[in-house]
Amino acid sequence: MMYSTCWRLVSVNTTRSTSRLYHYGNNPTIKLNTGCPIPVLGLGTWKSKPGEVLEAVKYAICVGYRHIDCALLYGNEKEVGQAIQAKICDGTITRENIFVTSKLWNTFHGNFCKVKEGLEKTLTDLCLPYLDLYLIHWPTGFVQGDELWPKSPNGEIAVSTEHHFTCVWQEMERLQKIGLTRMIGVSNFNQAQINKIMSIANICPVMNQVECHPYLNQVQLSSFCKEKTINITAYSPLGARDFVSAGTPGPLDDYMISCIAKKHCKTAGQILIRYQIQRGHVVIPKSVSPERIAQNFEVFDFSLSDQEMNMILALERGKKGRIIKFLEAAAHPEYPFTEQLEKSDPAKKKA
Numbered sequence: 001m002m003y004s005t006c007w008r009l010v011s012v013n014t015t016r017s018t019s020r021l022y023h024y025g026n027n028p029t030i031k032l033n034t035g036c037p038i039p040v041l042g043l044g045t046w047k048s049k050p051g052e053v054l055e056a057v058k059y060a061i062c063v064g065y066r067h068i069d070c071a072l073l074y075g076n077e078k079e080v081g082q083a084i085q086a087k088i089c090d091g092t093i094t095r096e097n098i099f100v101t102s103k104l105w106n107t108f109h110g111n112f113c114k115v116k117e118g119l120e121k122t123l124t125d126l127c128l129p130y131l132d133l134y135l136i137h138w139p140t141g142f143v144q145g146d147e148l149w150p151k152s153p154n155g156e157i158a159v160s161t162e163h164h165f166t167c168v169w170q171e172m173e174r175l176q177k178i179g180l181t182r183m184i185g186v187s188n189f190n191q192a193q194i195n196k197i198m199s200i201a202n203i204c205p206v207m208n209q210v211e212c213h214p215y216l217n218q219v220q221l222s223s224f225c226k227e228k229t230i231n232i233t234a235y236s237p238l239g240a241r242d243f244v245s246a247g248t249p250g251p252l253d254d255y256m257i258s259c260i261a262k263k264h265c266k267t268a269g270q271i272l273i274r275y276q277i278q279r280g281h282v283v284i285p286k287s288v289s290p291e292r293i294a295q296n297f298e299v300f301d302f303s304l305s306d307q308e309m310n311m312i313l314a315l316e317r318g319k320k321g322r323i324i325k326f327l328e329a330a331a332h333p334e335y336p337f338t339e340q341l342e343k344s345d346p347a348k349k350k351a
Helices: 053-063 077-089 112-126 165-177 191-200 219-227 255-264 268-278 290-297 306-313
Strands: 029-031 037-039 067-069 099-104 131-136 181-187 207-211 231-235
Touching: 053 077, 053 290, 077 112, 099 112, 099 207, 112 131, 112 165, 131 165, 131 207, 165 181, 165 191, 181 191, 191 219, 207 219, 219 231, 255 268, 255 306, 268 290, 268 306
Parallel strands: 067 099, 099 131, 131 181, 181 207, 207 231
Antiparallel strands: 029 037
């Protein structure tokens, strides 16, 4: 399969939206289907511990990051908000200079009041009046309540089918219309689920955020979303080492990646990030290390050749490459990764 790079990066953007001037410094952007720009490189905050994420976000903004990816589930949005406010107060950025994404957690799948409650909690924690992008975190609803991981009497996660994600999407549209978020999208949705959204949507999703790295390239899903004018954000672009067994090699350890990195005098992480950017994806590597945060931003001074892109693409491992399986929600009828479930072994479905 030949790979060609056809997305255009825009270094400085002066697009006006809702009478505000949004610009993101030296962080290149791509345009979403609304015409609004999004910085192509963001800082992921998943698994960033409270006590670490505050300084990580402040440092990232100083380095030049203008896109921060958050979620209510991560449990650190208060510190992320404190960091953003600190950099606004010291004059490094204005609110219009920072693109903030967050996500609606599964226990907030419900009517408008419930969905709005989820977003308002995020806005309160972040100390922001609005988000730039709000995503449905997963297509699988959980039973509502104070627990983010509600349990059923048998000890398994208590999933809920009361509010289908298509109904939740209609409430998300209302959130955009009243100005609590500039744009809306989805996360961890497969092609069939996106089609269901498109069949009822008055507002097209701008984004589908999914696990994406050389062992799980998401080629079909990426092409499908592009046809629908939906962009891809690649999470875990370096391979999510926290979720694999110690000693298990990942994309960062791949010999092919190391050879390409050596040729460009770059790190393996920088190659993996650049790979996603040249595919036209937004990419959100996570780190709390100042050194890594700075390194991850140094990806705009080189390019991978078409041959190198194809070599990386060939590392695909299919369903074996998926790290984030989210089997806690496997019992839900809208579980998005059905290929991970072996139909011949019912016990697997309950794992």
